[in-house]
Amino acid sequence: MASWCRGVRAVLxxxxxxxxxxxxxEGGAAIPGSVEAVSRIRQAGLKLxxxxxxxxxxxxxxxxxxxxxxxxxxxxxxxxxxxxxKRLIEERGLRPHLLVHDDLLxxxxxxxxxxxxxxxxxxxxxxxxxxxxxxxxxVLVGLEKPVLISLGKGRYYKETDGLMLDVGAYMKALExxxxxxxxxxxxxxPNFFLSALDTMGVKPEEAVMIGxxxxxDIGGAQSxxxxxxxxxxxxxxxxxxxxxxxxxxxxxxxxxxxxxxxLASGTAAS
Amino acid sequence: MASWCRGVRAVLxxxxxxxxxxxxxEGGAAIPGSVEAVSRIRQAGLKLxxxxxxxxxxxxxxxxxxxxxxxxxxxxxxxxxxxxxKRLIEERGLRPHLLVHDDLLxxxxxxxxxxxxxxxxxxxxxxxxxxxxxxxxxVLVGLEKPVLISLGKGRYYKETDGLMLDVGAYMKALExxxxxxxxxxxxxxPNFFLSALDTMGVKPEEAVMIGxxxxxDIGGAQSxxxxxxxxxxxxxxxxxxxxxxxxxxxxxxxxxxxxxxxLASGTAAS
Numbered sequence: 060m061a062s063w064c065r066g067v068r069a070v071l072x073x074x075x076x077x078x079x080x081x082x083x084x085e086g087g088a089a090i091p092g093s094v095e096a097v098s099r100i101r102q103a104g105l106k107l108x109x110x111x112x113x114x115x116x117x118x119x120x121x122x123x124x125x126x127x128x129x130x131x132x133x134x135x136x137x138x139x140x141x142x143x144x145k146r147l148i149e150e151r152g153l154r155p156h157l158l159v160h161d162d163l164l165x166x167x168x169x170x171x172x173x174x175x176x177x178x179x180x181x182x183x184x185x186x187x188x189x190x191x192x193x194x195x196x197x198v199l200v201g202l203e204k205p206v207l208i209s210l211g212k213g214r215y216y217k218e219t220d221g222l223m224l225d226v227g228a229y230m231k232a233l234e235x236x237x238x239x240x241x242x243x244x245x246x247x248x249p250n251f252f253l254s255a256l257d258t259m260g261v262k263p264e265e266a267v268m269i270g271x272x273x274x275x276d277i278g279g280a281q282s283x284x285x286x287x288x289x290x291x292x293x294x295x296x297x298x299x300x301x302x303x304x305x306x307x308x309x310x311x312x313x314x315x316x317x318x319x320x321x322l323a324s325g326t327a328a329s
Numbered sequence: 330m331a332s333w334c335r336g337v338r339a340v341l342x343x344x345x346x347x348x349x350x351x352x353x354x355e356g357g358a359a360i361p362g363s364v365e366a367v368s369r370i371r372q373a374g375l376k377l378x379x380x381x382x383x384x385x386x387x388x389x390x391x392x393x394x395x396x397x398x399x400x401x402x403x404x405x406x407x408x409x410x411x412x413x414x415k416r417l418i419e420e421r422g423l424r425p426h427l428l429v430h431d432d433l434l435x436x437x438x439x440x441x442x443x444x445x446x447x448x449x450x451x452x453x454x455x456x457x458x459x460x461x462x463x464x465x466x467x468v469l470v471g472l473e474k475p476v477l478i479s480l481g482k483g484r485y486y487k488e489t490d491g492l493m494l495d496v497g498a499y500m501k502a503l504e505x506x507x508x509x510x511x512x513x514x515x516x517x518x519p520n521f522f523l524s525a526l527d528t529m530g531v532k533p534e535e536a537v538m539i540g541x542x543x544x545x546d547i548g549g550a551q552s553x554x555x556x557x558x559x560x561x562x563x564x565x566x567x568x569x570x571x572x573x574x575x576x577x578x579x580x581x582x583x584x585x586x587x588x589x590x591x592l593a594s595g596t597a598a599s
Binding site: 183184185186187188189190192193196197200214215221222223224225227228229231232233234235236237238 | 460
C-alpha cells in the first residue's frame with residue numbers, strides 16, 4: 060500500500076487539470092474517469108472538499124459548470140480564493156480596485172469600491188489588456204502604502220487548446236512595477252488549505268491533496284503537513300517529477316488511479 | 330563647481346522624461362528648456378549621444394519625432410535597444426518571435442522569424458494584450474532552452490496623461506511563467522553604455538549620463554564608471570533621492586539646469 064494512502068479520512072481535490080481541462084466553446088471537458096472517481100470517493104465515505112484557485116467565476120457559476128460535466132458537487136464543498144479575498148477585504152476595511160474576470164465581479168458586488176486603497180488581481184484572462192493592467196498599476200503606484208491581493212499565484216494552466224498564462228504572471232508584473240509584495244489568497248497559502256480542512260473537521264495528517272500543480276498544490280499542501288499526490292493530467296509535465304524544491308508523496312496517472320490506490324488501501328473501511 | 334562636472338568631454342542623454350514626455354495626440358511634448366539645452370551642449374563642443382531604451386519605433390521614426398519637437402538630432406547619435414537586439418540575434422543565429430510595438434517591426438524586417446527559437450520583448454504598449462502575451466509565453470514554454478531577450482527592463486515611464494507600464498513588467502511576467510531569466514539589451518546593461526561611449530571615442534570617466542530613471546540611467550551608468558545625474562522631470566519621484574541602492578552624482582531640476590552647471594564649470598573650455 061502506498062504510504063500516502065495511510066489513515067486518509069479526507070480528500071482535497073484541485074479542480075482544473077484534475078477533474079477537467081478548461082477552454083473551448085463548451086468551457087472545457089471532463090478528464091476521463093474523473094466523474095466516476097469523485098463519486099467513488101463519496102461512496103467510500105471519505106470527506107471531500109474542492110480546493111481551487113479558480114477565479115474566473117463565482118462559486119455558484121463554477122459549481123454549475125462542473126455539474127454540467129456530470130460531477131456531483133455543491134457550493135459548500137468549494138474552497139475558492141474569491142470568497143476568501145472578500146472576507147479579508149471586509150475584515151481590513153479595504154476598498155478594492157478589481158482586475159478580475161467579468162464573471163467574478165458578482166462575488167464583490169456588495170463591497171465598497173469608492174476611492175480604492177488596494178488592488179485585487181485574479182485570473183482576468185482577456186481582461187488583462189494593457190489598458191486594464193495599466194489602470195491597476197496606476198492605482199497601486201498612487202497609494203502611499205500599496206496593497207496588492209492576488210487570487211493565487213499560478214504560472215499557467217491548461218485549456219483544451221494549450222497552456223494559458225495565469226494570474227501569477229500578472230501579479231509578478233505589478234509587484235515589479237510598484238515594488239510591492241502581493242498577499243496571496245488561495246493556494247499555496249497555508250491559511251487556504253487549513254480553512255478547507257476546518258470545513259471538513261479533519262487534521263492535516265488525515266487528509267491528502269490531489270493536484271496537477273507541483274508548487275501550488277503539492278508544495279502548498281505539504282507545507283501544512285498535508286500529504287499530496289501529483290496527477291499526470293492537466294498542466295503536468297514530466298520535469299515536475301524532478302522538481303528541485305518539491306517532491307510529491309505520490310505520482311499517479313490521473314484522479315481515477317489515485318482513487319484506485321486509496322480504495323485498495325482499505326482507507327474507506329478504517 | 331559640482332564634482333560631477335569635472336573633466337566632462339561627453340554627455341549621454343536619456344530621452345523620454347529628459348527631452349520630452351511622450352503621450353497624447355501629438356506623441357508628446359518637449360520639456361521646457363530642453364531643446365535649447367541640447368543646442369548649448371553642441372555649441373560648447375561637448376560630444377553627445379542619445380542613450381534611450383525607447384523601443385516603440387525604429388531609430389528613424391524616433392529621430393523624426395524629436396526633430397518635430399525642435400531637437401537637433403541624427404540617427405547616428407542614437408543608441409537604442411532595437412538595433413542592439415538585432416545584432417545579437419544575428420550573431421547567435423536566433424529566430425525571434427517578436428512581442429514589440431508595431432512601429433518597431435521594420436527594425437527586424439530582414440531577420441528570419443520562421444520556427445522561432447527565442448522571444449524578443451519590447452515596449453509593446455497596447456500590443457500587450459492577453460492573447461499576444463500568451464502567444465509569446467507559449468513559444469517560450471515550448472522551447473527546450475527558452476531564450477528571452479528584453480529591450481530594457483524599465484518599470485514604467487511617464488506620458489503626458491500619467492505613468493505607463495514599461496517592458497520590464499511584462500519581462501517579469503514571462504520570466505516567472507517560464508522560469509527563465511531574460512537577457513536585457515539596453516540600459517542598465519553595461520554593454521549598452523559602453524557601446525555609446527565607443528561611438529563617441531571617450532572613456533567612462535570623461536562622460537556624464539543625464540536621466541530620469543534612478544535604476545536604469547543612474548545605477549546603470551555608474552556601474553560602468555560613468556558619472557550620472559538625475560533630473561527631476563519625467564518619471565522622477567522625490568523618493569528617488571533616497572533610493573536604497575543608488576545615489577546619483579548630482580540632482581538637478583531639469584536638463585536645462587544640468588547644462589547650466591556643466592557650462593558654468595568651464596568644462597567646454599578645458
